[in-house]
Amino acid sequence: MSSADDDDVPSEAEADADNEGDGEEEVAAEPTPPPFGREEFLEWRSPRYGATNPERLTNPVWAWLVDAGINAWAANKRFDGPSALGAGPGWCFDRFGRSTTALPDGRTLLIGGEHEDYYDPDFFIYNDVVVRHPDGRVEIFGYPREVFPPTDFHSATLVGDRLILIGSIGYAGERRPGHTQVLALDLATFAIATIPTGGTPPGWICRHTATLTDDGRAIVVQHGKLDPGEDRSMVENIDDWRLDLDTWEWQRLTDRRWPRREFARSDGKPNYVWNMQQACWYRKIGWADQLAEELASLDEGLGVPPDLDLAEQLFRPSIAHEACPEEEDSYDTTRILVDGVIVRFVRSSYSLQMTVEGELPEATVDAIAEELRERLSRLEHCDYSMTRL
Template identity: 70%
Template sequence: MTGADDETDETDEHDDETEAEADPPPPVSQEQFLEWRSPRFGAANPESMTNPVWVWLVESGFNAWKANKLLDGPSALGAGPGWCFERFGRSTTELPDGRTVLVAGEHEDHYDPDFYIYNDVVVRHPDGRVEIFGYPREVFPPTDFHSATLVGDRIILIGNLGYPRERNPGHTQVLALELETFAVREVVTSGDPPGWIHEHTATLAENGRAILVQRGKLDRGEDSSLVENIDEWRLDLETWQWTRLTERRWPRRELRRSDGRPNHLWEYQQAGWFRSVGWEKDLQEQLASLTEELGTEPDLALAEQLFRPSVAHEALADDDDAHDTVRIMVEGVLVRFVNTLYAVQMTVEGDLPQETVGAIAGELRDRLTALENTPYELHEL
């Protein structure tokens, strides 16, 4: 996820003004905008919330900041987030009759004043019409990074990241969106669920009798990091019972700064890229910033070798779909390193001698400690 830059220069401001001048006049009045600028929960299941402002935002693709600027609305810093259809973690389902159903999602992240996790449903009709439905929070919690599987006349919504305070580790959110009425209902399941999962895949299987859930991330609670889901689950669509299909006991390690602060691996990566393309000015600015934050001169050579352990290994090509992941092969076993803002997670996808796993993880801890100029802790996941 990305956020707006904190700094602008005169050129950026001029570009913004030129862009605003090129946009057609909003098809809504300021009075209408002020009435509908803010997101809200529905009072019924569902409540029709189709209105000119939200329809305009769906059709134009303008984010909340731009809409607010065009209509001279109040700052989100004081008035709260504006309604927005520019979202991450939203599901899109194409129906056989040509309609498209778009469910919930979030705009930006917590650092943005327009950050919000939605619990609405937007229907785009083949003739261009747009319908928007809202729901009470207790019927349809704010939901993002879920899966949506079309099953007959329903869409089964599995999983959710949601606001941290509303997550329920160990439980898997399952909702059914009825396409005849657009009502949402909770599906009570049994068995062995994946847990609080998001960013996964859900595949209709067994001639429509089950949904197979794979990959994604899990919130396991207890102040732990989000961890990769390395197993597979089956949800029976007749009994609504979860069955765990795999229980992989792969060695997994997590490395975090002892002070709990975010790491600087992205900044190191940017510096390395600036050097590779010859952007000397940007490189020097990044190195100066890193030096100030780390309290020592950054070691780009060490950063480039961070995930190249001393044990014999083969470096694998980057996965285009996982920019935050580095993969190597050790003794025929895949080892993956996943970067997050607060941690590096290491997963060994198979059997390696314990001493080999320990050597790779220990060396990585020492390198991270040197790169960040602060102690790192090593934990089993």
């Protein structure tokens, strides 16, 4: 199974800023001294695209940054480089959403990923391939954008002598809703090629899992998120998809008609749900200083003292239900059980989505959804809209 490395830092590519997890490798607190000076650093300070497919871009600066693990800001400060506000982002290997694949011969391939988010001057989505050799050597390959678009939160599946890259978030203006990006990396030449596919694709998918079938003839894609386009928030992918590796045809394996609702502030501003939940947690465990700081921030943002008692009940509807245990790596998700059916609430900065994982009476679904909308409106002193997904 393969999926992209994640982190709990917001992703530009999703306006709702809800990345989770981390795939960064642990590095020493103090990196080894760099084998180059300021002049060479400035020569390789900035990201660049390859001119050929591929172009070998291995250089002492980037190779050191791969091993050092420091971010672009820290590297630039160390060498007294120009500000990213004027000079543009610095090259960085401190990334989210890159894939990591261990090859049978001992090499490890680390592909693409992004550094930080659109608000950071060092934000950049990469389209490179970094090779770590067993002897410690590092090779870096770059590509033209039209050959290998900036790619993050994709999957990488080893199939024979190729690595099949599926999906991406990418830059907002370059996504193709309804289309699924599929690329192949040739492990002998490191050339990348786009693979035209047919059938019924999942759409512009990211942060999914991709599993090679036991017979090695197909890849099954599950979970993740989809960009529906039309300036809408990303939605969860609730279906399973199969990509045939002989015909490159997509097949939809499931068609789950699960009721789903999305809730958002009518003024289009970010919500305070995470902050409310954090304050509730501080109160529960008795962290008075952190609670006071969070309450002060909420008071300033809301204009009134927050109602933590109501926040505690946000995902506890009036109808009979049971709370479900928290799942690992699902800090943004709350699950309850209603008449034996899971109802899942997923929070992000700009929206909150409710998914009913099965069949419940429509009146029950509507009651849960309307009560949640009303509570959100009361909590934030702002009207909330509700949309069927």
